[in-house]
Amino acid sequence: MGLVVSVKKAVKGFTLDVSWQIGNELAVLFGFSGSGKSLTLQLIAGLLKPDSGVISASGKTYFDSSLHINAPPQQRSLGYVFQDLALFPHMTVKQNILFGAKGVPKCETTERYREMIDAFYLNDLEKKRPSEISGGQKQRVAFARALLRRPDVLLLDEPFSALDTPLRIEMRTFLKALRSTFQVPVVLVTHDASEAATLADSIIVYSEGSVIQSGTTADVFGSPKDERVERLLMGMSL
Amino acid sequence: MDSSALFSIQLSLMVAVVSTFFIIVIGIPLAYLLARKNFLGKEVLDILLTLPLVLPPTVTGYYLIVAFGRNGFIGRYLYEWMDWTVMFTWYAAVLASFVVALPLMIKTGRAALEAVDGNLINAAYTLGHSNWETALRVTLPLAKRGLLAGVVLSFARALGEFGATLMLAGNIPGKTATMPLVIYSLAASGDWSEATLMVVLLTLMAGIFLYLANRYSKTIF
Amino acid sequence: MKKIIVIVFLSLFTAVALFGIVAAEPPKELTVSAAISLKNAFEELGKLYEVKHAGTKVLFNFGASGDLARQIEGGAPVDVFASAAQKDMDDIAAKGYILPGSRVDFVKNVIVLITPKSSVVKSFMALASDSVKRIAAGNPKTVPAGRYAAEVFDYYKITGPIKDKLVYAENVRQVLDYVARGEVDAGVVYATDAAVRSAETRIAAEAPEASHKPVVYPIAVVKGTKSESAANSFIDIVRSKEGSAILKKYGFRIP
Numbered sequence: 001m002g003l004v005v006s007v008k009k010a011v012k013g014f015t016l017d018v019s020w021q022i023g024n025e026l027a028v029l030f031g032f033s034g035s036g037k038s039l040t041l042q043l044i045a046g047l048l049k050p051d052s053g054v055i056s057a058s059g060k061t062y063f064d065s066s067l068h069i070n071a072p073p074q075q076r077s078l079g080y081v082f083q084d085l086a087l088f089p090h091m092t093v094k095q096n097i098l099f100g101a102k103g104v105p106k107c108e109t110t111e112r113y114r115e116m117i118d119a120f121y122l123n124d125l126e127k128k129r130p131s132e133i134s135g136g137q138k139q140r141v142a143f144a145r146a147l148l149r150r151p152d153v154l155l156l157d158e159p160f161s162a163l164d165t166p167l168r169i170e171m172r173t174f175l176k177a178l179r180s181t182f183q184v185p186v187v188l189v190t191h192d193a194s195e196a197a198t199l200a201d202s203i204i205v206y207s208e209g210s211v212i213q214s215g216t217t218a219d220v221f222g223s224p225k226d227e228r229v230e231r232l233l234m235g236m237s238l
Numbered sequence: 239m240d241s242s243a244l245f246s247i248q249l250s251l252m253v254a255v256v257s258t259f260f261i262i263v264i265g266i267p268l269a270y271l272l273a274r275k276n277f278l279g280k281e282v283l284d285i286l287l288t289l290p291l292v293l294p295p296t297v298t299g300y301y302l303i304v305a306f307g308r309n310g311f312i313g314r315y316l317y318e319w320m321d322w323t324v325m326f327t328w329y330a331a332v333l334a335s336f337v338v339a340l341p342l343m344i345k346t347g348r349a350a351l352e353a354v355d356g357n358l359i360n361a362a363y364t365l366g367h368s369n370w371e372t373a374l375r376v377t378l379p380l381a382k383r384g385l386l387a388g389v390v391l392s393f394a395r396a397l398g399e400f401g402a403t404l405m406l407a408g409n410i411p412g413k414t415a416t417m418p419l420v421i422y423s424l425a426a427s428g429d430w431s432e433a434t435l436m437v438v439l440l441t442l443m444a445g446i447f448l449y450l451a452n453r454y455s456k457t458i459f
Numbered sequence: 460m461k462k463i464i465v466i467v468f469l470s471l472f473t474a475v476a477l478f479g480i481v482a483a484e485p486p487k488e489l490t491v492s493a494a495i496s497l498k499n500a501f502e503e504l505g506k507l508y509e510v511k512h513a514g515t516k517v518l519f520n521f522g523a524s525g526d527l528a529r530q531i532e533g534g535a536p537v538d539v540f541a542s543a544a545q546k547d548m549d550d551i552a553a554k555g556y557i558l559p560g561s562r563v564d565f566v567k568n569v570i571v572l573i574t575p576k577s578s579v580v581k582s583f584m585a586l587a588s589d590s591v592k593r594i595a596a597g598n599p600k601t602v603p604a605g606r607y608a609a610e611v612f613d614y615y616k617i618t619g620p621i622k623d624k625l626v627y628a629e630n631v632r633q634v635l636d637y638v639a640r641g642e643v644d645a646g647v648v649y650a651t652d653a654a655v656r657s658a659e660t661r662i663a664a665e666a667p668e669a670s671h672k673p674v675v676y677p678i679a680v681v682k683g684t685k686s687e688s689a690a691n692s693f694i695d696i697v698r699s700k701e702g703s704a705i706l707k708k709y710g711f712r713i714p
Contacts, residue, residue: 047360073363086361090379099375102366149366259471300529308534317534325535326490326520405530408520410490423521426632427498428655 003153003185007043007053007063016040016209019053026179026186028196031206031232037189038083040206041155044187045080046073057185058152079146079154079184083161085138087130093141094126100148116144119181136167140174147182154186160195172198193233197221205229242411243420243436249328250417251443254397257335261343261392266385269347270373274359284348290402291341298338299405306333306406328414330407335396342395343388350384351377383455390451397444487515489689490536492527494543494676496568496604496631496651500709501541507705508696515689523630525601531556531681538684539693541565541676544603548677561680561690565697566711568674569650570607570666575641575659582664583611586645587620595626595637595646604631607671608647614670635660649674651710675714 006019016036020027029037042048044055046062049070055063057078062071079100087096097116101109117123120140125133130141139159146154160168172195179186190196196203197217204214213225224230271277272284290298306313308323317323324330354377362372378385400418407414409423417440424433489508493501498521505517520527520537524547531537531551540557542548551557574580586594597605605627612618628634631648638646639659653662678697680690696702703713 045360045364047363073360074366074368076364078364080361080364082357082361084357086355086357088358088361088376088380099362099367100365145365256471296526303530303533303535307530308536310533313534323534323536325530325533326537404522405526408492408530408535409522410518410520413518423495423498425636426495426521426630428632428635 003044003057003187005040005044005053005055007040007050007055009039009043009048009050011039014209016043018204018206018209018211020204020211020214022185022187022202024183024185025201026175026188026199027202027204028200029187029189029204029206030193030196030200031191033191035206036209037191037206038157041080041157041187041189044153045078045155046071046076060152077149077152079143079149079151081142081146081154081156081159083158085130085142085159087138087141087145089130092127092129093122093133096130096141097122097145097148100145102149104149112148116148120144135163136170139163139171143178147178147184150182151184154182154184156186156188158189158191161190161192168195175199205232207232239432239435242415243432245412246415246417246420246436247439247443249331249415250397250440253328253331253335253399253416254393257332257339257396258389258393260332260336261340261396262389265340265343265388265392266347266378269344269385269388270351270377272344273348273351274373274377284344287344288341290338291345295338295399295401296405299334299402302330302334302337302402302406306330325406326408326410326414328407331399331403331414331416334402334406335399338399338402339392339395342391346388346391347381347385350381350388353384354380386451386455390448393447394444397440397447487686487689488518489515489538489686489693490518490520491539491541491693492520492522492530492535492537492681493541494524494527494603495521496543496649497521497541497676499655500651500706500711503705504693504697504702507701508693511696512689512692515686517693523601524603536685537681538686538690539678540681541678541697543568543676544606545672545675545677546603546606548679552679556682557679558682558684558687561694562677563679563694563698564675564714565678565694566676566706567714568676568711570604570611570647570671570674571650571653571662572645572664572666573635573638573648573653573660574645574663575638576661578644578661578663580645580663583615583666584617585663586612586624587617591621591644592624593626593643593645594621594624595628595634595643597631597634597647598627598629602628602630603674604634604647604649607666607674610671611647611666614666649710654710676711 002021002023004021009016016039018040029040031037043050050063052065061069062076063069088099091099098113104112117126120143122140122144125137130138160171163171176199188199200217202214202216203220205212205220207228213220213229221233224233272280304310306324308314308317313323324333358376359372362376398418403416404419409415409419417436421433421436424436501519505519508517509515524542524544527540528547528551531540532554552562572583580591585591596608599605599609612621626643628637631652634646635648635652635656637643639656653660678694680687684690
């Protein structure tokens with residue numbers, strides 16, 4: 001189990017050049033907006049292609065520029081929760097979650113689906129449309145959908161940024177519980193220092209396309225390497 | 239009403255239905271390609287497909303003859319191999335309607351498909367669904383409204399098509415004269431009351447179709 | 460979803476197949492492209508032909524002479540072409556699309572000046588006066604009658620004075636309609652057209668033969684026809700005594 005990421009990509013006016021790896025933990029990619037955190041997630045997912053580098057999860061190589069390997073997103077065992085959740089508006093909650101059942105053996109699908117509904121407290125909402133449920137409920141549906149396939153890694157792109165504070169705090173608890181139920185490595189992108197502080201097992205600090213510090217939460221918060229890190233820790237919302 | 243006028247009602251419906259069928263089958267994939275894929279010459283293709291919208295229909299008809307007439311660069315092979323030409327057959331009326339109405343489907347369809355949230359498509363990919371599956375289960379359903387609007391516009395255009403049909407299919411009562419052509423002939427020979435009757439009928443047909451299309455769109459959306 | 464697709468396909472193919480049967484071709488067909496001004500006369504001539512040559516159906520393709528010529532050049536399966544002007548026949552003859560020996564002038568038409576019933580305009584010259592505000596004529600570029608009208612105007616030397624009063628129509632029946640409805644004060648059409656709306660229009664004057672090229676309609680067999688003898692028979696019918704009577708009935712003169 002684990003995720004290895006070492007990629008370079010040049011985009012408009014900016015070059016991403018990062019190299020890190022995580023084990024079975026919740027790692028936070030932390031930094032200002034525009035520092036390349038979401039871009040890294042998109043590269044890991046295969047939605048964009050790095051210029052060079054290697055990406056592998058649980059020992060499976062998804063991308064290796066020297067070996068000309070580039071697996072399409074469909075073939076990568078990943079769960080992705082988008083910033084705006086990306087729930088399909090024309091499908092019910094049940095259909096949305098079942099859309100995540102691709103590749104799951106038919107006999108197991110119903111069982112897993114029920115598991116998700118129970119684990120995420122979605123029991124009365126199965127027939128509703130995304131437009132008819134609350135923000136917190138939408139979150140849970142997005143997670144359920146992403147986890148149905150039991151992916152090797154869970155990628156979360158600022159999933160709580162659209163929520164108000166009480167809900168955000170609730171979701172942090174939810175995510176922690178999720179980690180203990182579903183033992184899956186999580187990469188969480190956020191620019192919220194308190195979120196990082198609460199949730200992260202390890203923090204990878206991004207600035208202008210590079211990693212300027214990484215380590216456990218205690219390490220990073222306790223001994224920020226330079227003033228950029230300090231600014232990040234101080235400047236963001238609590 | 240004489241037999242050729244009656245025949246023209248049947249013919250107009252057939253031509254409109256068949257050409258709209260091909261517009262759906264060929265136009266929606268083309269609109270999808272233009273909306274969501276990038277390839278060399280994409281905008282040139284878009285312009286070529288939109289041309290019939292801006293050309294006078296008689297000019298479009300003339301180009302169709304240049305392509306599909308017995309001496310045409312496509313038609314000549316059909317004639318050599320099968321001793322058959324499309325000109326002056328009802329298939330020509332279908333072809334003419336198809337060509338002039340296709341741009342409406344493509345423009346409307348392309349806009350509707352481009353408007354689909356890219357994140358939703360990406361989400362489908364990350365959940366393991368192929369490009370094809372995603373197109374069928376996510377992209378196209380989300381563009382339903384716009385696609386239906388395109389179909390409605392195309393059908394209406396096909397029903398009223400005149401200039402290109404006149405050139406390629408000819409104005410042959412009882413064989414290729416659709417309702418618009420019959421109205422033209424009746425007006426030209428001074429048969430105003432008959433012409434008016436046909437105009438009223440054509441308007442009614444278009445009106446009923448539009449009404450049904452609106453009702454249907456309310457139930458599926 | 461899949462069910463709907465299957466149903467749509469099935470009904471489509473059934474409809475097309477049925478329609479193919481309904482529109483099945485009769486044993487023999489003759490396709491005649493004729494200028495739209497010949498519509499009424501030719502429809503009768505067609506029925507006459509079918510009576511005399513039972514088993515052959517005459518299909519008419521009516522349109523503007525210029526469009527009809529373009530179709531023939533494009534390889535349209537036409538057997539006989541009857542044009543409202545020498546020019547369009549000359550065009551396709553020069554390119555070798557007709558059987559030269561078959562070409563013959565079959566009717567003459569007279570150019571007339573018409574006005575709404577209540578008008579008192581008496582001549583072409585009167586068109587230059589101030590009481591005449593709008594004059595309808597065919598577009599000389601595409602409508603033969605428009606070309607003749609232009610010639611008549613030149614003959615009477617009124618082209619300049621009436622230039623701003625001219626309203627161009629894309630076919631001669633439209634000119635007739637404008638006059639019949641009183642949208643214009645006068646129009647130039649063929650005598651045959653005036654006959655069709657005689658209730659609402661009056662003939663103010665006839666253009667003398669000297670004022671324009673003769674309005675002689677040619678008819679010919681199209682090269683590549685698969686029914687040469689039937690085509691020739693049709694032309695014979697047109698030029699026969701009975702045929703001439705029909706044409707005269709609609710206001711044509713025999714050359």
